[in-house]
Amino acid sequence: MERVVERGNMRRAYRRVLRNQGSAGVDGLSVEGLGDWLKMHWPSVKQALLEGRYVPQAVRRADIPKPQGGVRTLGVPSVVDRLIQQALHQVLQPILEPTFSASSYGFRPGKSALDAVRQAQAYVQGVGIGWSISIWRSSSIESTMMC
Numbered sequence: 228m229e230r231v232v233e234r235g236n237m238r239r240a241y242r243r244v245l246r247n248q249g250s251a252g253v254d255g256l257s258v259e260g261l262g263d264w265l266k267m268h269w270p271s272v273k274q275a276l277l278e279g280r281y282v283p284q285a286v287r288r289a290d291i292p293k294p295q296g297g298v299r300t301l302g303v304p305s306v307v308d309r310l311i312q313q314a315l316h317q318v319l320q321p322i323l324e325p326t327f328s329a330s331s332y333g334f335r336p337g338k339s340a341l342d343a344v345r346q347a348q349a350y351v352q353g354v355g356i357g358w359s360i361s362i363w364r365s366s367s368i369e370s371t372m373m374c
Contacts, residue, residue, distance in 0.1 A: 230318045231311075232273050240314035241265075244306065252305030253287045261306050272307065283308045 230236065244258060251257045256264055265272075275281040286302035293299055304312065320336070327335065332343035 228277055228279075231314050232276055236314055236317055237310075239317060240310050243313050244310050247309075249306070249309065250289070250303055251287075252303050252308065253285050254305050254307075256306050258306055261310065264307070265310075272311075276311070281311070283311070 241261070244261065248258055272281065284305040284307070286304050289301045289303050290298040291301055324336065330346070332338045332340065332346070
């Protein structure tokens with residue numbers, strides 16, 4: 228956790244959160260107000276993180292209309308929690324990324340859904356399909372992974 232709360236890592240996380248913008252969480256704190264908030268509260272947040280006592284805030288629910296009708300419900304974390312998540316990501320991603328399967332495409336740097344489709348096509352056209360898994364996601368989008 229020391230690496231997560233290290234000053235340089237937190238500054239990079241802060242700049243990333245500012246660049247990404249986003250709306251306030253349940254506490255109403257905006258990205259614009261984060262700097263002033265941190266000047267007052269960061270020492271206690273840092274200490275709670277280092278002692279394993281930090282508890283993230285509740286996530287604000289936001290309904291976003293879909294183009295085809297209906298809504299998609301998003302969870303919006305507080306700006307402070309986004310900062311901490313970003314700081315954790317910056318430390319953990321370089322450590323964990325090399326351990327992931329080359330066949331894993333979800334939420335990976337430099338990989339996309341299109342890459343996964345192309346790889347599946349290569350399997351089908353090249354060596355054939357040994358098996359496939361069909362997954363029904365809650366967003367009503369069906370996807371199939373072929374191996």
